[in-house]
Amino acid sequence: MQQKTHRSTGSDTRAATPPRRSLLTLALCVAGLGTATSAHAFEWGNFSLTGFAKATVSRASNGCDNCQREPDASRQFIWADDIVFGREFGALTSDSWQIQPVIGAKLDLPQGFKASATYSQRYRDGRADLPGVVYERSATLKHEYYGSLTIGNFPSRAWNRSDFPYASDIGQTAFSDSGAAYGILTKAVRYTSRELFVADGNLVLEATYDQGDTDFKRNKPALYELWALWGRGPLVVEAVAQSGKNGPAGSFAKAGFTGLTPFPQRDDKQLGGNRQSSFLVLGKYQIGTAYEVSGGLRFNRWSGAYAVQLTQGAQAQWNNPFNVNWNGFDANGVPNPGYSARSTDMMLGLRKYVNPKVVAYSGLTYLGKASTANPSERGQSNTALFATLGGRYTIGDGLSVSASVNGVWYGRKGLAPLSMPAHNAFSNIDSRIAQRGNWLAAEVNYRF
Numbered sequence: 024m025q026q027k028t029h030r031s032t033g034s035d036t037r038a039a040t041p042p043r044r045s046l047l048t049l050a051l052c053v054a055g056l057g058t059a060t061s062a063h064a065f066e067w068g069n070f071s072l073t074g075f076a077k078a079t080v081s082r083a084s085n086g087c088d089n090c091q092r093e094p095d096a097s098r099q100f101i102w103a104d105d106i107v108f109g110r111e112f113g114a115l116t117s118d119s120w121q122i123q124p125v126i127g128a129k130l131d132l133p134q135g136f137k138a139s140a141t142y143s144q145r146y147r148d149g150r151a152d153l154p155g156v157v158y159e160r161s162a163t164l165k166h167e168y169y170g171s172l173t174i175g176n177f178p179s180r181a182w183n184r185s186d187f188p189y190a191s192d193i194g195q196t197a198f199s200d201s202g203a204a205y206g207i208l209t210k211a212v213r214y215t216s217r218e219l220f221v222a223d224g225n226l227v228l229e230a231t232y233d234q235g236d237t238d239f240k241r242n243k244p245a246l247y248e249l250w251a252l253w254g255r256g257p258l259v260v261e262a263v264a265q266s267g268k269n270g271p272a273g274s275f276a277k278a279g280f281t282g283l284t285p286f287p288q289r290d291d292k293q294l295g296g297n298r299q300s301s302f303l304v305l306g307k308y309q310i311g312t313a314y315e316v317s318g319g320l321r322f323n324r325w326s327g328a329y330a331v332q333l334t335q336g337a338q339a340q341w342n343n344p345f346n347v348n349w350n351g352f353d354a355n356g357v358p359n360p361g362y363s364a365r366s367t368d369m370m371l372g373l374r375k376y377v378n379p380k381v382v383a384y385s386g387l388t389y390l391g392k393a394s395t396a397n398p399s400e401r402g403q404s405n406t407a408l409f410a411t412l413g414g415r416y417t418i419g420d421g422l423s424v425s426a427s428v429n430g431v432w433y434g435r436k437g438l439a440p441l442s443m444p445a446h447n448a449f450s451n452i453d454s455r456i457a458q459r460g461n462w463l464a465a466e467v468n469y470r471f
Contacts, residue, residue: 046307046315047225047254050261053188054180054252056171056215056227065471074124074143075470083451083462086115090453091446098445099272099401100330100341101349104438104455112456121147123158139163141177156207156279166217173213180229180250181265181301182206182276185370189305189317193372193386194411194427194464197449199276201390201442202368203323204265204301205246206277208233224255235270236282241291244269246280257309266300272328272345272361275444276301283328284342290333294342298326312376319370323442327361327397329353346441348399362397366390366442383414392434393441402441406434409449413464421470430461 065072090110096103123145130138143159145152152158161175181204190199200206211233219226228251235244246267253260270280283297284290301324307317330344346362353360372386387410393403413427431450433439439446439454447453452460 045254046257046259046309047252050188050252050254050259050307051218051227054184054227069128069130071127071129072124073127073471074122075468076120076122077466077468078118078120079464079466080116080118081451081462081464082114082116083460084114085112085453085457085460086117086451086462087112087447087453087456088115090456097273097343098439098443099344099347101347106453106455112453115451117451119148121145121152125159135166135168137165139165153207153277153279155285156209156281158207168217170214170216173211173215175211176207176209177211177213179204179206179208179231179246179248179265179280181248181263181303184250184261184263185276185303185305185319185321189307189319189372190370190386190388192374193317193370193384194413194429195370195372195386195388195409197390197407197409197431198319198321198368198370198388200449201274201444202276202301202321203274203299203325203442204263204276204303205267205270205280206275207279208246208248209279209281210234210237211246221253222255224253224258227252233280235280236287238287239269239282239291240287242269242283242294242296244280244282246270259307261303261305263301263303263305265302266298268298269296270299271343272297272299272325273343273444274323274325274345274442284333286333290342293333294331295329296326297328297343297345299345300324314376315374317370317372317374321368323364323366323368323393325364325441327363327395329357329361330359346393346395346397346401346403348397351398362395364393364395364397364403364441366393366403366440368442377414380417381414384411385413386411390440390442395441400438402438402443404435405437405440405454407440407443407454408432423468423470424466425468426463426465428461428463430459432459 090106092105093103125143128140140162141159145158159177161177163173165171186199213231215229231248233246248265251262302322305319328345330347331342334340346364369389374384390407395403411429415425417423433454436458
């Protein structure tokens, strides 16, 4: 059932026992293709309630609260570049809590078919995590031989697979939540094959199409995604290719795929198009029963999006621009042109199963420079290296606690790399204020 995908994305709260099943089996269960059920699920006949709730607190060095002069402006706007003059920075404490209930239903049908449906929404600090976007609202028809067909609203593989069981296993959501992919599909259809035996291993193939906001007629959105998972013994390798057209431009890989703006009737004729794509390779390998190494490599591409003022007045509204040469002109004299860009990001991780309740982990994420012809500096010359060393203790009955020490090193002081959605994303350490910093984090997670 698709609910397995969602219950997993909060954080890994599996008991820290040495892995006894193959990585392929675990990966398929996490992807919603396996048959494992939660020991803590609430079930009423054909209906179930699963999910997670967690609370996090962190303390960062070189932090700065509300230091951006225009705090509500996206990093892509030039007026979001400036820092409040004279504002001090230093130790900064922050906290957050999340909850994501997953309501599921399942039904056995004749001829070996099974039907299921899932509804899920994630809330952060009492509000929807992604305003205007539901995490999952889908229906699935599955057959052991023919595979499965899912329609509706659900996570993409480009975000969901890189998030868990990879990035969140090693404290590196700086990798999974960045880049050129879209994370939540809104009006999609997905076909997933059954397990196939290929090259002495098991292979799963999948294709997804999302039409986004259908109220756009001139700039029609369209997203295509291909996913492949192959596993043999201690090795699992995955590849995801995603290409999106006329979705909101950005570098927040958890974002929903909708349309260029929330107002198609007003904005469709005023805007040009936008394209962005991502190709991702992920892998895990078990070394005996004590160690697990993992890694990820991602290639991002953005077409760039021209900045267009959509309404006039003091509260003027703009589109979602990307990599803009502000106050410049293209070859046709059109102002504020957006430029295409490419970048490469990497992730590495190691987990050690210390005993049946404790797992230690370390992780690295590198967000690289971008290649672009934009004559203005919009962060393409910067890099970021994130590092984590932490551990997780499983108390039992779905409850776990974890703690980590983390650091970030920017290649230069200034605008953050184009792969990052904000200059202080993932760490609360703003690249415009400090070139490096560290933070401590602690989390309590309950999975039901």
